[in-house]
Amino acid sequence: MLLAFAATFFFLVSSNHTGWEPKVIAACAGVPVALFGIALTQVSRSAGQKAISYRISSYLYILL
Structure with a gap:
């Protein structure tokens, strides 16, 4: 994410x-x-739901 931002x-x-x-x-x-x-x-990661977070982050990146 930081790499994409940079x-x-x-x-x-x-x-x-x-x-x-x-x-x-x-x-x-x-x-x-x-x-x-x-x-x-x-x-x-602490909740063990990495896949859900990845999907949400992907949607946020697409919106940008």
């Missing part, structure tokens, strides 16, 4: 098609989503 952030920053404001907004919006995905994975 790659997205790098793409947004390196792209020259738009100004820097949308890039900063997108990067800041991605941080809570990435942290939520990590927290969800940690909770599911």
Whole structure:
């Protein structure tokens, strides 16, 4: 999840098609989503429901 976030952030920053404001907004919006995905994975591992967490995280990633 963090790797996907870092790659997205790098793409947004390196792209020259738009100004820097949308890039900063997108990067800041991605941080809570990435942290939520990590927290969800940690909770599911402790509960033994890794598959459910993976599906939810996948849906969140698709929505982005």
